[in-house]
Amino acid sequence: MFVRRNPQLNKHDELIHLLSIEGLPQAVLTHILDTAGTFLSVNERDVKKVPLLRGKSVFNLFFENSTRTRTTFEIAAKRLSADVINLDIARSSTAKGESLLDTIANLSAMHADMFVVRHSESGAPYLIARHCAPHVHVVNAGDGRHSHPTQGLLDMYTIRHYKKDFTNLTVAIVGDIVHSRVARSDIHALTTLGAPEIRAVGPKTLVPSDLKEMGVRVCHNLEEGIRGADVIIMLRLQNERMSGGMLPSASEFFKTFGLTPEKLALANPDCIVMHPGPINRGVEIDSAVVDGKQSVILPQVTFGIAVRMAVMSIIAGNAP
């Protein structure tokens, strides 16, 4: 079936699914970031709840392991007063041979209102969105190497919080970019929000030259990549997605592309250091940097809950 219109938007250009940052207008992204700002204060109250999704059922469908992301989605949904069901797919009927679409159909029959899906294959949430009932919303919590839109959004929220204006920023994304859905989402968000210089930094095996078609400058040298940067986003080496020896060793990677305080000094003095987590100390990033004053890695996590609350409340409010 040919689907040419962006399946994330209804005919009024309102968000009904969040599958990828690519193709979303700047206004949609900004609206999500603004809404997230209002939810931050909710998270600081004694009673951390608003009734926006009361009575709604949010099903967390994680076909790929994740405690961290699933937990933040669960927290976000509960703070919106939704009922949250966590589905442990590995132990479920999928292991008994049930197809992905049959699983979705069964869950829809249980009157799910929203699916939060993480899957190891790029594009899986699109298949789900095509086949679930019209009133059901799909949030992509990460699909293969393709997209992790809520992470991209919370990264943008973080940057906006510390830097205010995207249009004069130099952003360096460093590490295993070819396998990273976070990197792709960050790149789409940064280009949509108008960041003028985005650098993709890493060895040739992890940073292919055709990335430049996404609007980034490809650098194969860390020093060149982070010189004068305002934001550095470090990525974990994705061992589970690497095959066939793309790198000789973690220690050589740390030596050539790891972010140490000495290397960080090449960036702007007020450069912020970000990481989607989980971090591997001593592989892509030195402990001194993680625990240093330029790191905003922990605030990212806090912002992540507010951003996910914003995404869920916005899409739940839009009809197909």
Place this chain on the structure above:
Amino acid sequence: MSRLLITNARVVDPASGRDEPGSIAIADGRIVSAHRDFTPDRIIDADGAVVAPGLVDLAARLGEPGHEHAGLLESELAAAVAGGVTSLVCPPDTDPVLDEPGLVEMLKFRARNLNLARLYPLGALTRGLAGEALTEMAELTEAGCIGFSQADVAIKDTLVLHRAMQYAATFGYAVWLRPNDAWLGVGVAAKGALATRMGLSGVPVLAETIALATIFELARDTGARVHLCRLSSAAGVELVRQAKADGLPVTCDASIHQLHLIDVDVGYFDSAMRLVPPLRQQRDRDAIRAGLADGTIDALVSDHTPVAEDAKQLPFAEAEPGATGLELLLGAALKWERRRSSAWRKRSPR
């Protein structure tokens, strides 16, 4: 039996080089000469339409044996004749693999009984397509195989490939190979900016060009007759062009998918577009078109591969590759031809 006269036709017979206005008379299921005493029971006024022999499709999978949930001999051969294809070549990647004379005989027997289209099977070049032991090529030829192929399974061991081609050359058997390096050729999409953007593993053009270079060297050394299956890249077409210019007796084909579709047609991870070889870029499609036009590519095939619906309703990388095409072969060819020239516009619309 009825007698049919087709008049006012453009009679095209490639075998005799005929392409001229004329009539065709058919009596008792055979074409006869339309002399003055021929009294037809029925006359069809072709109104300038082409009357041609049945088409030959060099690549069509039939679903049997082994993939009956996707297609049956009867359904696929019926699709063939519906599309004007009266002869087709099927690859050996059935289940079980076509590496036993008994299997080949059975297939041919069943096709003959259905009396729909003529079936010309390719035998497996190695047992089980495993790339280790040679098949009994003489026995398989006697059973009805017209050549030997590895389907989409690349032979990893060049020594085995060399010996297989050498053995086939002993008897003058044709070897049909898809040029795809066993290690570089792994991926679900075509390597490039779009696959990178979409986060899909990509097959680089290198996988095709390196395999072509290897096959050409082995062909030169063994003297085997080689037919290259499903060219997909501009670089690949150019290598074939050069090899032919150097006098190497190779032939090749391309599929209707590479003729019309490109990488962006995958859209939002549409698994209908999960194909082998993967859809490449515009310049590759242009080169395939140019190759067909100038004869570098000798044949257009449907690469018909029926896939059960369930096997497509999966995330892109997990979906089974393949698409139907038997009924589309003629239409796809005409669509391309219509783009190129006005020579076919003579026929008035119905």
